[in-house]
Amino acid sequence: MMAREFNFDGLVGPSHNYAGLSFGNVASFSNVKSASNPRQAALQGLDKMRALANRGFAQALLPPQARPNFRLLRAIGYSGTDADVLARAWREAPVVLACAYSASPMWTANAATVSPSADTLDGRVHFTAANLNNKLHRADEHVQSTRTLQAIFANAEHFAVHQSLPSTPAFGDEGAANHTRFSRHHGDAGVELFVYGKVEFDPSAPHPKKYPARQTREASEAIARLHGLSDTRTVFAAQNPDVIDQGVFHNDVIAVGNGNVLFYHEQAFADEAGTLDALRRTIDGVGATLQAVRVDSAHVPVADAVASYLFNSQLLSKSDGRMALVVPHECRENPAVAQYLSQLLASGGAIDELIDFDLRQSMRNGGGPACLRLRVVLTDAQAAAMHQGVIMTETLYATLVDWVGRHYRDRLEPQDLADPLFAIECNTALAELERLLDLPGLYDLS
Template identity: 80%
Template sequence: MPSAREYNFDGLVGPSHNYAGLSFGNVASFSNVKSASNPKQAALQGLAKMRALAARGFAQAVLPPHARPDFRMLRRLGFGGTDADVLARAYREAPVILACAYSASPMWTANAATVSPSADSGDGRAHFTAANLNNKLHRAHEHVQSTRTLRALFGDERHFAVHDALPSTPAFGDEGAANHTRLAASHGDKGVQLFVYGRVEFDPSAPAPKRYPARQTLEASQAIARLHELDAGRTVFASQNPDVIDQGVFHNDVIAVGNGNVLFYHEQAFADETQVLNQLRAAMDAAGAQLAPLRVDTRDVPVADAVTSYLFNSQLLSKPDGAMALVIPHECRENAAVSRYLERLVGEGGPVDELIEFDLRQSMRNGGGPACLRLRVALTEAESRAMHQGVIMTEALYAQLAEWVETHYRDRLEPKDLADPQLAIECAQALEELERILGLPGLYDLS
C-alpha cells in the first residue's frame, strides 16, 4: 500500500459565532445559552491551534465557515420582504429560528462528513459523505454547503468520491465523523472502520436513551459503509451506551477517540464493551494489525468529568518517533480527576507520551472541543497533490486569516445582535474576501 499522511481539516469559526443553546443533549451548549460570545476570540483561538500543530509538522488544513444567516431557510419558513425585513420579523416572532439560521456550528467539522481513505474503499478512492445532521434545525441545512465545499476541495474524481448526504429522515440520522473512527497499523495501511450508533430505527427493542436524543442510527452507518465500498470484514458497528448519552455524551467522540491501532475510550462508552473489543480485534487481525485498547475506568474519571473536561474529545496524533500526542483543552487541567489521570497516562510508558494543551474556551462553552473542530482525512501523496492547495495551513495563510478575522469579526455578540441587518452584511463581506484568500471563487452562493 502507498504511504499516507493524515490531514486534520479544522473548522474556521464563522463571524456569527454565538451562544444560542440550540443543541439539546449537549450540556455545555445548553449551559451557556444566551450569554455573550466573542467571535473574534473564537476564530483566533482556533487559528492558533492550527498554526501550532502545523509548526510541529502535523498536516493541517482549514475548512471554511458557511454563509450565515441562511436567508433561504428563513424565507422557506415564511419570513418575507427585504433581508432587513426577514431578520426583523424572525427576531420578533421566532428568535430561536433566527438563531438557527445564524448558527456558526459548521465550525465543528467532525460533523461535516464521514471519510474513508482509499486504502479501505473498494474502488481505491477516498470517499466522503456529508452528514445530514437532521436531528437539529440549526444543523440540518449544513450538508448543502458541506457537500459544495468538499467537492471544491476534493474535485478530482480520479482520486475522490464525494457523496450527497443521506436522506434527511429519522431512519438515517447521520452526525458524521463524530461517531466514526478508523484504526490501522498506519494511515496508509488497510484499516478498520468503527461506526458507533445510538439507536436502531427499524428495531424498537434495541437499547436507546431515555432523556436525550440518540442522533446516529445504525441504518445511517450501514448506508455509509455501502457507499464507501468498505470491506465487511474490516467494518464494525457498535452500539453506544444509552446511559452515557443521557449523561450528555451526545456524540461518541465525547467518550472515545482512536488513532493508529489505539482506541482511547471510557469503560462506559459502549453498550457491550467486551463484544466491541472482540469485534475490533478480529477486524484488526483481518487488516494485519493488532488492537491496542486504552481504557479509562470510571473510578479514575467519572462520566460527568469526562463530559465537562472533554477528555475524549481530544486529538490523538501520531508523531514521527512512533509515539502519540494527545491534544487537550485547558478544561482538562481544570478538572482534578482528569488532570491526575493525564499525568499518569503520559508517565506510564504507553502510546501517549505528550500532552499538547490549547485554550479553546469559546468553542468549549458552545460544546465543542479539539476533536469537534477537526475532520480527519488520510491522503496518499498523489491525493495530497490532487486536493485544493489553498486550504493547507502555512505561516503565510495563518497571517492572512488572522488579519482577516481582526478586520471582519466582532468581539462581542449577544442574541439581540442577530436582528441587526449590519451583522448580515458584515458576514457576507467577510466570506467574499475569504473566497479570494483561499483561492475558492464561487465557494458560496451569496446571491
C-alpha cells in the first residue's frame, strides 16, 4: 500500500529557556541558566519545517505545551493566585519552577512511539504517549501529548491513541527517540526496532553507572503488545551502557534508521553483531536487505558525535530512491564529523545528500533535528483523516512567523520565569494558537 512518512516537528513554545534540567544530556547541562532567545528558536524550527516541505517531504507540526505548568506547582503545595504561586516557587524552589516552565516538549521524538498500519494487527496507526518519568520536568508531558494526539488523530477508524504506560521506573518510556522502523517502502510491512538502556527486572543485565538509563526493555515490550506488532518483525536491542555514560541519553543520539538503512556508531549497541544479525534476518523477512552504515570511533569519536549530534539527524527518503541526511550546522563545524560526512557523500552509498540547518537554540538545550520530529507513516486515506490545520504550508508558515513575532521575546533570563506577566504572555499566545491551528480546546488554560 502506498504511504508517506510525515515528520511532525515540535513548534517551540514562548517559554523556551535553558534550565539545564536533564542530567545525562551534556548540551543541556552545559548551558544551564544562560539567556535564551525563544523567538529565534521558534523561527529556526519553522524555517526547517518550511524548507523540507518545499523539498516535497511531508511535513506537519505538533503545537507546544502550555507553560507554566501550574498543575505541577499546585500539586506540590503552592497555592493562591497564579502570581502567588510563581513568587513563592521562585523564592523557595526555583528549580521546580524551571521544571514547570520546561521547554522540552519541543522535542516531539519523545512525545510518543508510533506504529504504522502496515505493522499493526488491526490495521490502524497506533500511538502511545511516552511517560518520560525519569525527569520531573518531563513527567507530566504525556497528559498534553495524549490530548494533542487525540485531537489531531481523532478518527478511530484509522487511528488508536493509547494512554502512556504506568509512570514507574519499570516502564520508563522515552518515545520514538529509542524506536526505529525499517521497511522496503514506507507503506510495506516493516520491522520495528526498540532500543532500551536497562532491564528493570534483571539487575544483572548491563546498565550505565554514571547517567540514568531512561528506557526499559519492559516498556518497549509493552508498547509492542499495545500496538499489536508481530513477534517476527520486532527486534529489541540493548544500548551500550558505556555510551549512555558518555552523554548518549537516547538511542537517536548514536543511531538513526530509515527504509533499509541503519546509520550508526560502532559503540551504539551492547551487542553490535547480535543486533545487526537480528535486524538482517527480520528485514529479509519483509523483502528488504539491511544496509548498515557503520561509523568507526577512529573516524568519529563518541564525544564528537555527541557534540555535533551527527546521529541525531533525520534520514529522509527522496523521490529518486536515495536518501538525504538532515544535520545541524554543528556537523559542518566539527572537523572530524565534517571530514567523515565528506567521505560518506563521496562513497556512492544510499546517503547522497547533506541538508544542514541552523538549530543552535535547540542544540544548546540538548536537541537536534531528530529530537525535533515525530515520524508518522500515513496512507493517503489516513493523511486525509487527520486534522489538516497542522500540515506545513506556505500560508501556515507565514501565519506562524507573524504569530511568533507578536508573542515571543527575543531574550529570556532565568528570573523572568517569576514574572506573572510572562505567564500571561504565554497563555495569550497559546489561546491564539488554538484558533490559528483550528484546534479549539486543545489546552486547559483555565
